[in-house]
Amino acid sequence: MTSTKIWTAGMVVIGDEILSGRTQDKNVAQLAKWLNVQGIRLAEVRVVSDDEAAIVEAVNTLRARNDYLFTTGGIGPTHDDITVDAISVALGVDVVVHPKAKAVLEAYYADKGGVTEARLRMARVPDGAELIENRMSGAPGIRRGNIFIMAGVPHIMAGMLDALTGTLEGGAPLISETLGCWTAESEVANLLGEVVKAYPDCQIGSYPFFREGRVGANFVIRCTDAEQLARCVGELSTKLDAAGYPVTPGGIALR
Amino acid sequence: MTSTKIWTAGMVVIGDEILSGRTQDKNVAQLAKWLNVQGIRLAEVRVVSDDEAAIVEAVNTLRARNDYLFTTGGIGPTHDDITVDAISVALGVDVVVHPKAKAVLEAYYADKGGVTEARLRMARVPDGAELIENRMSGAPGIRRGNIFIMAGVPHIMAGMLDALTGTLEGGAPLISETLGCWTAESEVANLLGEVVKAYPDCQIGSYPFFREGRVGANFVIRCTDAEQLARCVGELSTKLDAAGYPVTPGGIALR
Numbered sequence: 001m002t003s004t005k006i007w008t009a010g011m012v013v014i015g016d017e018i019l020s021g022r023t024q025d026k027n028v029a030q031l032a033k034w035l036n037v038q039g040i041r042l043a044e045v046r047v048v049s050d051d052e053a054a055i056v057e058a059v060n061t062l063r064a065r066n067d068y069l070f071t072t073g074g075i076g077p078t079h080d081d082i083t084v085d086a087i088s089v090a091l092g093v094d095v096v097v098h099p100k101a102k103a104v105l106e107a108y109y110a111d112k113g114g115v116t117e118a119r120l121r122m123a124r125v126p127d128g129a130e131l132i133e134n135r136m137s138g139a140p141g142i143r144r145g146n147i148f149i150m151a152g153v154p155h156i157m158a159g160m161l162d163a164l165t166g167t168l169e170g171g172a173p174l175i176s177e178t179l180g181c182w183t184a185e186s187e188v189a190n191l192l193g194e195v196v197k198a199y200p201d202c203q204i205g206s207y208p209f210f211r212e213g214r215v216g217a218n219f220v221i222r223c224t225d226a227e228q229l230a231r232c233v234g235e236l237s238t239k240l241d242a243a244g245y246p247v248t249p250g251g252i253a254l255r
Numbered sequence: 256m257t258s259t260k261i262w263t264a265g266m267v268v269i270g271d272e273i274l275s276g277r278t279q280d281k282n283v284a285q286l287a288k289w290l291n292v293q294g295i296r297l298a299e300v301r302v303v304s305d306d307e308a309a310i311v312e313a314v315n316t317l318r319a320r321n322d323y324l325f326t327t328g329g330i331g332p333t334h335d336d337i338t339v340d341a342i343s344v345a346l347g348v349d350v351v352v353h354p355k356a357k358a359v360l361e362a363y364y365a366d367k368g369g370v371t372e373a374r375l376r377m378a379r380v381p382d383g384a385e386l387i388e389n390r391m392s393g394a395p396g397i398r399r400g401n402i403f404i405m406a407g408v409p410h411i412m413a414g415m416l417d418a419l420t421g422t423l424e425g426g427a428p429l430i431s432e433t434l435g436c437w438t439a440e441s442e443v444a445n446l447l448g449e450v451v452k453a454y455p456d457c458q459i460g461s462y463p464f465f466r467e468g469r470v471g472a473n474f475v476i477r478c479t480d481a482e483q484l485a486r487c488v489g490e491l492s493t494k495l496d497a498a499g500y501p502v503t504p505g506g507i508a509l510r
Contacts, residue, residue, distance in 0.1 A: 017460050019297045020429075021287030022475060025280070028302065032276030042274045044309065047283065047300035054299065077441035078461040079448040118444030153463075174275075186332035189373030193334040205272050206333040208408075220277060 004224070007170045008043040009035055010062030014083050015073040015152060016049050026154045027072045034161045039170030039224075040068065050074060055086035063090075063147055068168065073152030075139060077118040083149060084142070088126040091144065098125045101140050108138030133163040172224040177233045180252030183245040184208070185217040191239050192219070199232040201225060209254055218251040259479070262425045263298040264290055265317030269338050270328040270407060271304050281409045282327045289416045294425030294479075295323065305329060310341035318345075318402055323423065328407030330394060332373040338404060339397070343381040346399065353380045356395055363393030388418040427479040432488045435507030438500040439463070440472040446494050447474070454487040456480060464509055473506040 011031055017023040025047070032042040043066055048054040055074075063069040074083030088095045101123035105115050115123075122139035125131075132141030132148065136159040142149040148164070151157050181188070185208045196204050202223040209216055219236065223229040237247045266286055272278040280302070287297040298321055303309040310329075318324040329338030343350045356378035360370050370378075377394035380386075387396030387403065391414040397404040403419070406412050436443070440463045451459050457478040464471055474491065478484040492502045 013300075016458060017462060017475075018283065019287055019300070020431075020460075020475075020477065021284045021291065021297070022460070023462070024284045028273065029276045029279045032274055036276065042276070043304065045268075045274070045300075045302035047302075049298065076461070076463065077444045079444065079451050080460060112439070113442070116441060116444075119441040121444070122441075176275075184367070186371060186374040186377075187368070189333045189371075189376070196334050203271060205275075205277070205335060206331070207272060207278070208331065220272075220275075222275070 004171055007040045007068075008066045009040050009068040009070060010043060010066040011045040012055065012058045012062060012069065012071045013045060013047040013073060013152075014050065014055055014071055015047075016080070018047050018073075019049055027150075027152070027157050030154060030158060031070055031072075031161070034165075035170075036174050038165070038168050039173045040168065041174065050080045050082055052082060052086045052089060055083065056090040059087055059090045059147070063145075066146075068146050068148065070148045070150060072150045072157055075122065075142075075149060075151060077121050081121070084124050084126060087144070087147060087149060091126055091147075093127040093144075095124050096127045097123050098129065098131060098142075101125065101131055104131075104134075104140055105138050132160050135159040135163060174222050174224055175226060175229060176220055176222040177229060177249075178251035179219045179221070179233065179237060179240070180216065180248035180250070181219065181240055181245045182214055182216045182252075183240075184215045188217075188240060188243060188245065191243055192236075195232065195236045195239065198235065199223075199228065201228055202232040204232075204236070209252075211252075211254065216252055220251075260426055262295045262323075263321045264295050264323040264325060265298060265321040266300040267310065267313045267317060267324065267326045268300060268302040268328060268407075269305065269310055269326055270302075271335070273302050273328075274304055282405075282407070282412050285409060285413060286325055286327075286416070289420075290425075291429050293420070293423050294428045295423065296429065305335045305337055307337060307341045307344060310338065311345040314342055314345040314402070318400075321401075323401050323403065325403045325405055327405050327412055330377065330397075330404060330406060332376050336376070339379050339381060342399070342402060342404060346381055346402075348382040348399075350379050351382045352378050353384065353386060353397075356380065356386055359386075359389075359395055360393050387415050390414040390418060429477050429479055430481060430484060431475055431477040432484060432504075433506035434474045434476070434488065434492060434495070435471060435503035435505070436474065436495055436500045437469055437471045437507075438495075439470045443472075443495060443498060443500065446498055447491075450487065450491045450494065453490065454478075454483065456483055457487040459487075459491070464507075466507075466509065471507055475506075 129144040384399040
């Protein structure tokens with residue numbers, strides 16, 4: 001097996017509303033799935049409050065040790081939207097008004113009362129940044145170097161990801177297969193361990209569930225190499241079968 | 256206003272399934288809400304993969320700067336469940352079999368094939384730990400000093416939190432009120448900013464939404480002091496009303 005670079009991304013979720021439990025984050029899963037398709041692995045996530053020092057620490061740590069860093073949240077017009085300011089502090093650059101972002105906001109708010117001072121906040125970017133198209137509402141996302149500053153509202157974030165699709169360098173996409181089995185995962189833990197050892201380039205996750213009064217587990221096998229994935233899936237199937245637990249290819253649906 | 260200690264917790268979510276996007280995390284919001292009632296603020300969250308070095312770094316950083324640290328995930332019987340081992344490394348203590356955990360598992364699996372080697376993994380704890388009752392299934396949670404090692408399956412995690420209710424020292428619970436308003440948040444950003452400045456002990460979050468073709472926002476005001484909260488809510492209501500945006504007490508429901 002040739003050694004290939006694994007491209008990674010870090011993510012910083014910014015917002016008191018996540019840490020207070022008021023809002024259920026959906027952007028981690030959304031970004032993770034999108035990154036898989038780009039051949040980039042989501043390596044770590046931090047959720048921080050609307051606090052400059054917390055944002056600066058998380059951004060500077062994760063941007064240094066990943067190829068890409070995504071942030072979500074805190075780019076609206078109100079007092080608690082401090083993401084652009086905090087990232088500018090992290091980078092040691094000024095906050096400037098981006099002329100194109102200002103033009104976008106002027107067009108968007110033309111029939112909605114115009115661009116007020118508060119709305120103009122959404123045209124502010126770290127010096128040196130370019131824009132990410134927002135196909136859903138007015139204020140654009142922001143790219144500065146390897147940092148991608150995205151909206152927190154999931155469907156707006158989705159539109160921004162869509163605008164970025166195919167523009168980021170990545171490796172081979174991670175592909176996966178799922179096998180379902182009516183077994184307690186503790187019954188097959190040793191068997192699983194043997195397959196994990198035999199296929200070091202595959203990751204195997206074990207996800208137990210309870211349904212209709214029975215225990216079962218779905219095993220998800222992930223690899224960037226289709227041939228190795230197929231061999232690993234084959235060996236795991238054979239071993240589970242031999243142990244008396246026939247597999248359901250594709251996994252057992254939970255609803 | 257007397258200065259009072261703010262009790263904080265950090266959280267480490269452990270699991271490749273969250274970072275791959277396969278599983279939508281629900282434990283952050285669940286823990287956050289439970290902590291609010293205990294008078295403890297969730298200050299930061301990290302999501303890390305099933306990787307010893309990543310878990311050690313996150314656990315050691317967050318346990319040092321928070322009163323409490325909660326982890327979720329990675330305490331099952333399979334090869335990818337390495338939370339107990341990693342936390343023991345972080346603490347510099349041995350992994351030992353907890354006799355009571357072993358007894359609990361023996362009782363739980365008595366009519367399910369007995370305690371196999373794989374199942375016995377779930378009785379392993381960092382030396383010096385005590386157990387957290389699991390009211391939903393066999394394997395207990397683990398407390399070691401200020402670290403709480405919890406299950407990743409949300410309903411099992413919920414049962415463990417239930418067992419801990421009222422046992423942790425905290426401050427005054429954070430209380431909150433919500434005001435809804437049919438306005439673009441950018442229309443009232445300055446007004447909000449004024450109220451934020453006048454009430455430094457209250458936090459005000461602004462949560463915009465789109466519904467039935469109109470834009471609106473819910474404003475959530477949080478404080479540990481009921482009297483200050485009431486005054487802040489009163490002033491914000493008055494100002495919004497005066498600006499031509501009558502408020503809906505309790506917030507505008509989104510569905």
